[in-house]
Amino acid sequence: MALALVFLLYTISMALVMLERRGMAAVSFIVALVTSLLVYAHFATSHLDISL
């Protein structure tokens, strides 16, 4: 679901660019980028055994 949210946020960001709302588009872009990095971090660490 988080991945779908990432795409939705990028869609919103693009729509805001078309509506000439650059500031809000930038905010939406940053939230989408951070969310995608968090999703990546989840999948990158989910297979690790860190119970040292």
Next chain:
Amino acid sequence: MTVVRDQDDPLVPPVVTLLFWMNVIALYLIVVVLASAFYFEFVRRELPCPLCLLQRAAFCAMGVGIMMNLKFGFSPRHYGVILLGACTGMIFAARQVLLHIVPGTGAYGSPVFGLHYYTWDVLVFGIAIALCAFVLMFNRQFDQRHLRRLSFVPMLAIVLMLALTGANAVATLLECGFQVCPDPPRDFQLLPPKFSIQPGQPS
């Protein structure tokens, strides 16, 4: 920074016109990449894995920066947006390459022109980073903010990009449902079994 509308100024520097059309071509290339990903998903019946979806999202991030360049004129900030998208995409794609780099560990999905989708992505994101760095050296594009009235060709690229990103949001929701995306994916979570398709199997 002064703002100049190109239709009022016949003396637009050639470099600005060249870079404008380079941005349009780049946006069309991203549209082709996203459309081909849908082709593999729905025609070749290979469900994208979470890392594949993240790479698609990185292409969308680059698209946001390019659309800002086309809509608001050139700015280092907009190139920064493109670079952020390309760098994150490079991280995602490189990780997937490394997951399959050891002989015998298989691959995900079928190859395209001899290379897998994620290997192509490493090359494309690398080229995008290099191109952005190169283009940022042309200072004249930032002297004035050149605003263009978008003609049909760039507007079509923007509309297609917007539609494909929205379609990815819907397709991802159908694949993952309201939970963490399964890795590897087995089926569309929100579609009945008759729409079932096979995920990309290790080859």
